[in-house]
Amino acid sequence: MTALPPVEDIKAQIEAGIPGAVVTVVPNGSPSGQHSLLLDHEHARAVAIFLRDHAELRLDFCSLMTGVDWLDTEASEKVKVKKMVAAADGTEQEQEVEEVRKTKHPGYLEAVYHLFSMEKKHGPVILRMRTANRTDGTHLPSLTPVWRSAEFQEREAFDLYGILFDGHPDLRRILMWDGFVDFPMRRDYVPPADDILVTEAHR
């Protein structure tokens, strides 16, 4: 079993090997110490092929592929602002007033890939990709052409999270039936009431 280089070195190797690729290290605070690499959509497949065929890394085995849903978050902070305030005698004076300013961070769907090497017997190297938002921009490049093992798991991420994988050979629902409309693994999914019976035929 050969030791895997630290995640920063892998990032440097990717950026040297694929010009233009934007790779960000996502740190992990857990004792497991499994940090991950965030890829940009444009170069994701090239990076995946690079990692798979790299002579030392040889990440030939994509063990786990999964989706994660991160909801919209709202951060509020108190800021002091100077404002003209009407004083008691009718004139306006400049005063410092505290205001709560809210900033919205749009949520996103995330695809996580855990890579190992069967040849070198090391791992994991964790890749992540994030969609633009949770509504209309849920496209991500599919890595099934690089690792066949992602085929059913990407279908599952599409089925349960609604991530659309561009370039997937057969993107259909896998666990839910074809007529199903919502994505049940999303954090804000509301299940239908029990008395609604779905009578549609199972194609």
Place this chain on the structure above:
Amino acid sequence: MSAAIDLDPIGIGEGEIMEISMGPHHPSTHGVFRMDVRLEGEKVVRLKPVFGYLHRNHEKIAEHGAYLSAIPYTDRLDYLCSMTNNWGYVLAVEKLAGIPVPERAEFIRVIVAELTRFQNHAGLVGFLLQDMGASGTPLMYAFREREKVLDLFESLSGARMMCNYMRFGGVRVDCTAAWLDEVRRLLPALPRFVDEFENLLRANEILMARTQGTGVLPRDLAINAGVTGPMLRASGVNYDLRKVDGYGVYSRFDFRVPLGDHGDVYDRYMMRILEMRESVKILEQALRDIPEGPIMDPKTRLRGLRPKVGEAYGRIESPKGELGFFLISDGTTNPYRYRVRPPSMINLTILEDMCLGENIADVVITLGSVDIVLGEVDR
């Protein structure tokens, strides 16, 4: 009349292509599993697995509960191997929260996991032969052996199949010396069963004719498709997590990893037979070396465990392949994300590749050699 054969609607009248739906209630599918098969004569030209009939959104239910409350639920994934499912999950939680495990607990885990592997493989070869037409007898021989192992699980954990036995930081109850003696007494019977089974069937002409060269899975495709477990090793890839990761105390035991040559159904069948023998070897060593001591890490809080914000992926070699659990913690008592890597579902990815060009009858035994359990495939 046009000369081209119109495939859709399926060529009734042309007599060329026939589409049949095998399952979901079919004796060979080991549960509710369907295959959309297109046949040209008896030859398979397309095969699409269809599943999800047992889907209950296991992952969502686990995300709604505390870390502890997911353990009994993992029993229901691969309901033949509840002990290894428990282990996969508690290993991931232990990685996530940095929990140490006492030595005695690690040995008990190895003992129950290898017993699980033995009974799973015994059941699998029984079912596989049943699929080949050896109706009943081999399966009952295998189940006779499985019963003995389930009796042991019952006296240890109180349940035969849904054991709910492991906890992060150890195991739920200690095993008594009498229980260990009971396992020691059973041990010589296990290789005798394998011998008996092999003597009856190893050189059987029908078995050879049906399985050799059937459902071949090439080595490179197996790696790329993420196939794991005995199926991967039947294709000649030396990758056993008990050796690679050496999780638990596996690195202390002396055992071999059997490897196949051709990656056909026969190799996959033999892989199970050989792994049963290796499991017995590990059991002998574990029963010899098991130390006295505590079975739970005293500092771990089972109820209300709140791991630090972060994530962890823990994986073990379950009898079906690499069983992994991916957990994301947001600092609360529930996992933010709980994901199972189901080995039998991922092993199904290449079912079509193995079956193309084969006879329809061979689809049944090729599927049988994959070793699927629908509780795990559908989750």
